[in-house]
Amino acid sequence: MPVDNVRGETFDEHGIYMNELLKRLKTTDDDGITKDPFIFVEQHMERLVKKYEKTVGKHYAMLRSYGKAILDSNSGSIVKLGVIVNPEDKTYIDRFYVCFTGLVDGWKIWCKKITSLDGCFMKSPYQGEIITTIGRDGNNHIYLVAWAVVNVENKDK
Known part of the structure; x- marks a missing residue:
């Protein structure tokens, strides 16, 4: 730095x-x-x-505009933003999911048809978990397919 x-x-x-x-x-x-x-x-x-x-x-605070920019520039991609509104009408981000169509198409063409999930916890004032879906390419290297940022690990969602 x-x-x-x-x-x-x-x-x-x-x-x-x-x-x-x-x-x-x-x-x-x-x-x-x-x-x-x-x-x-x-x-x-x-x-x-x-x-x-x-x-x-x-x-x-700009995640909505980031998601819109992704959808505008990458047709066929998927962006999901989940929010929670508390009783005081404050909006909090609950989850954010991104899947580029180019990554999925590349996985379908070049990778083994097996995916796995992995995650790590963020250590910052904005705690949560980053969850990734990964595959393996022909050289047995990691290939990112999609990712999400979620508030906490939860079976309901």
């Missing part, structure tokens, strides 16, 4: 190594004591994570 601006110095090298960054950040205070750059980097990373978490909420 590139660091935008640290102590007035701009870093635009995307491949900068941590030890090089620490050398640049290493400072000495008036007493001649060297400050620990690891603490500074850790604090900066915390600020970046907080900034990221704010932008994630904006992207979740």
Whole structure:
């Protein structure tokens, strides 16, 4: 992750190594004591994570338009967005499913006719689970067919 601006110095090298960054950040205070750059980097990373978490909420708010853009540009694709409206009339995203027609057609033509499900839990303020449907191509590599983001694992849905 590139660091935008640290102590007035701009870093635009995307491949900068941590030890090089620490050398640049290493400072000495008036007493001649060297400050620990690891603490500074850790604090900066915390600020970046907080900034990221704010932008994630904006992207979740745009899921309807993302789904519409997928359907407009990929005819035959499937996008399903499930929402929950609570008693205070606030809308929450419950699930989001995407299946591109090109991926399904490719799976039908080139892959073994076996699919499997896999999932992982998201660790962020917007918790949920990402579930993927995958197949195996002729070289026995993973081939993504469809994916969904769901609120929690639930037998009712």
